Amino acid sequence: MWLRNRQGTEPVSARSPVRARRILSWIALVLGVVIAVVFVVLAMRTGEEVWRWEAAIAAAVALVAAIDLAVLRHRR
Secondary structure, three states: OOOOOOOOOHHHHOOOOHHHHHHHHHHHHHHHHHHHHHHHHHHHHHOOHHHHHHHHHHHHHHHHHHHHHHHHHHHO
């Protein structure tokens, strides 16, 4: 197979994007939770349906970030 005879420095100089992925997931988790809470408060004050949808979207972002962090922790 063609991958067995590598002659470059790929394995030596390759960097893993796991650290950046972990940092971005933490940022998305924190911001998603904070923004979801803000939108829930706005939905309760105004009673408009749009804020509930915005809160649901922000909570979904936070959930995806939490799942990503769990996967990263499991792989480590």
